[in-house]
Amino acid sequence: MTLEKTINTAEIESRQYKEWEASGAFTGHPEKNTAPYTIMMPPPNVTGSLHMGHALNNTLQDIMIRYNRMRGKDAMWMPGTDHAGIATQMVVERQLDQEGLKRQDMGREAFLKRVWEWKAYSGGTITGQLRRLGSTPDWSREAFTMDANLSKAVVKVFVQLYKDGLLYRDKRLVNWDPKFHSAISDLEVENREVKGHMWHIQYAIEGDKARTITIATTRPETMLGDTAIAVNPEDDRYKDLIGKMAIVPICNRLIPIVADEYADPEHGSGAVKITPAHDFNDFEVGKRHKLPMINIFDENAHLNENVPEEYRGMERFAARKKILKELEELEILVKVDNITHTVPHGDRSGVVIEPYLTDQWYVDAKKMSLPVVDAIKAGKTEFVPKNWEQITFNWVDNLQPWCVSRQLWWGHQIPAWYDEDGKVYVAENEEEAQKQAPGKKLTRDEDVLDTWFSSALWPFSTLGWPEKTPELNKYYPGDLLITGFDIIFFWVLRMMMMGIHFMGDVPFKKVYLHALVLDAKGQKMSKSKGNVIDPLTIIDKFGADALRFTMSASAAQGRDIRMSEERVEGYRNFTTKLWNAARYCEMNDCLPKEGFDPSKVKNVINQWIIGEVLKATKDIEDALAAYKFNEASHAVYQFTWGTFCDWYLEFTKPLLADAPDDVKAEIRGTTGWVLDQILRLLNPFMPYVTEELYANIAKRGKDERLLTSEWPSYPASLINNAAAEEIGWLQRVISQIRSVRSDMNVPASARIDLVVQDASETTKKHISTYEAVLKQMARLNSVSLLTGKAPGRSIKAVVDEATLILPIADLIDLDKERERLNKQIAKLQDDIRKTDEKLANQQFVSNAPAEILEEFRNRKVEAQGLIDKLATALSQLEAA
C-alpha cells in the first residue's frame, strides 16, 4: 500500500476504531493467569455528553491501559455510566414541563418509564463520544449504576450497613432544596457570595417597657420560628436580661433570653435570634438549651400553619418583604446594613438552600472514614500528587454524617418499610421485611439513595459483587484510579470507605488526581460564560490524536490546564510530521525488515540512533511510572521530531544516495526498525495515526495490530556511548558551520569549502568518514585538512580541539566577522571570570564535592582553550 500524501484523520479514526473494537482486544480475561492491570472508569452521567474534563480524564486512562496492554498485562478498563439522580430527573422534568406535564400528576411508575425512555434514547451518546477519543475500555462489561446486578449490590450494602449500625434514620437539619423537594448532601451545596442586608430588629422585653433588645439577622422571615434570643454570657450590655423573656414581634410569642458563647459580641448587635429549625448553628444552640423547634416552612419553602394566618402559604422571599414592611410600620426595624455574605445554593438547582428539619437516612461517614485514613497512611492507596493526602485527612476531621436519602424518584429506592406506627424495617425485599413485621401493613420508603451511594460501590459492584466472581477475584483491588480532584470527597473516599468495609481491602492502589481544564484565559468553562470548547469540535478539526496528545502533554501534576486551539494545532502538526516521515521511509524502502537485529548493526550512525531509541524508551517508561504524562509526551515528541526526523533521516539521506550497498541496506533496516519503535512508543498517546502507519509500512497478518503489539524492550547494552560521542561531534560541527554561515549571511545556496585546522587523529578520521554527510548538511563544496598557512580572510569556528575554517573571502564582511569573534570571546571571558571567582573562594574549594570542583576547573580550561583559538582567528583576520 502507498500512503496518501495527506492524512485523513476522520476516515482513519472511524475505520480503525471499528476494527479495534471488533478484534476483541479490549476485553479482560479473568480466566487467564496473565497479571491484571485494572482501571475503573469514573462513570460519566448516562445522559451526558463529552466535555474537556472527560477528554483529559479518559485520555490519561487510555494511555495507561494501552501502555500496560502492550507490556503484556491483562489490561481491563471497566467502563460504564452513572444514573445521576438529580441531574437526570431534572432534565426529564424540564422536558415534561415543556409539554405542560408534571411528574406528580403522572405518578411514579409512569415518570420512571419516561426517564428510562430518555436514558435509552440518549444513553449511548457519551459512550459513542468516548469511542471517538480512541478509548479502549472493556465495553463487553459496560455497566450502569441501575443495572439489576448493581442495584442488587446497593440493596445488599444498605441492609448490611444498617445491621452494622453504620446507617441509620435520624431527624436532623438537612440542606433542603426547595426546587427539587429533596435533601442534598453538604457537598452538593455551593456557597455563593451575594449582596444582602443585615436587618436590626428591636424585640420588646416582657414586663419591662423601658428595655428592648435588638437583634441582627439576614433572614428576618425566620423570626416567625424564633424560640430564643442568645447573648454572650460575658457581654455586659445584656447580662441583666439573661433569663428574662422577649416578645417576638408580629406573632407575639414569648421566648427566653439565654446565655450562649455562640453569640459574638463583636458581630451585629451582639444579640442573635435563635431559630433552631432553620439554621445549623441555631440548631446546636437549641439542643444546648433544650429549646422547642418550630418548623415554619413546607417542602416548597412556603410558610406553613405554624405562622400567623396572614403569612400562611406565602413564598419565603415574599414573606420576607411583608415582614419587613410590617416591622417598619411598627417602628422596630432600627437599622439596615448593606453587606456581602455567603448564601448556600443547590449546585444543581441554583436555588437558595433552606436548612430544614426532616427525617433522613444517614451513613456514619466519620466512622467509616477512619480505616480509610489508616489505609492511606499505610501506603495501601497512594495519592498522586501526594499533597492531596493531607488535604483529605483535614477534610475527614470535619466529616458530618452523610445524608444518603433523596426525595426523588429516579434512583435506587430505599429498601425500608414502615408499619402503621411508623416503625421501620430494613430488608432486601418486601417479603423479608414482612417477616420482620408479621401481620403488619407495610409501606415502602418513597425516597431514593444519593447517586454517590451507588457509585461508591463501583469498584466491586461492577465486578459481580456480592457473588464471588472470577472478575472480582482478579480485578479487585484495581491498580489505578484517574479522576479529577474535585470529586475526591464525593467519590474517591466513599469508594474507599465501602471497599474497605465490604471487600476488606482498598479499591485501588494509586489515585492520580488531575486538575481542571480551563479556557485559554484561565477561566472555568461554563455554558453561561459561553467559553466552552467542545472536544468533538476539536477532534473534527485536528483529529483525536492531536487532542489526546494535547491533554497528555499538558498534564503536569498539580496544575490546571489552559486549553487553547494553538496548542492542539501544534500537535496536529506533529501527527502530520510523523505521517510525512513515514512516507519518506516508504519512498526510500526504509521499512521494517524481517529478521533485522539491532544488536548486529555496524554503522555508527545506526548504532547511535538505536541507542537513542532505547534512551527515549526509558525516559517514557520512567515518566509514566511517575504519572508524569507531560514528560512522557515530551520525550516521545522530542525523539521523533528532534532526533529521528531532524538528524537521523538527514544524516542518512546522502548515504542512501552514495554509500556502498551493504551500508545502504543497514540504513534501510535500521530506519525501518526505528520507525517501528516510534509507532509503538507513540501508540498509547496517538493510537490512530500510529495504527494506520503500522498497518501500511509492512505486510500484516489479519489480526496483527499495534493495539496488541509489544512495547519495545531491548537490553541497555544496545546503547553505544562511543557512537553517541561520535555523532555528538558530527552534530556540533554541522551546527557550528550552519551558525556562522547564518551569522555571516552566507546564502544557503552558496556551496563553500571547509578547511580544518589542528585536527586530532580522531577528528581526521571522522572528517573522512562523514565527508558526504558534512557536505550535504552544512552545504559544503569540499572538506579538507589544513596544509600550510591558514588563509587570512575567512570565517572561523571552533569545535573541540579543531578550528573550522571557511575561506570565503568574497562573501564575508570583515567588520562583521571581527564583531562576531569579539562577542564570543567576551562571553567566554565573562564565564571565566565567574569561574575564577568561585575557585578563588577558599570555602568553596574546601567544601564543594570533588566532582563539582573538577567540573569548574574543566570549564575554565575549556573556555580558555576556545578563547585562544578564537583570538588566533581574530589576529589572523587583522593580519590579512
Next chain:
RNA sequence: GGGCGUUUAGCUCAGUGGUAGAGCGCUUCGUUUACACCGAAGAUGUCGGGAGUUCGACCCUCUCAACGCCCA
C-alpha cells in the same frame, strides 16, 4: 477568617541545590525530490519583592505582595 496552589522568555508552561528550558509567537535566511501543518539560524529572562540557611539558591526556610481555588 482558615487551608491549598500559583508567580520562570511577548504568550502558555516545564524544570533541577552547582553558570536557565520547551512549544507557540517574533526576526533573518531557505522551493537540497518526506513534510511550508516544513527546514536552518537568531533575539528575548536581576526565575514576583525582601530576608535567611548554604561554599553555592530559580530550587530549601521565613516574610511580604498579587492572582486563583476550596472551606468557614
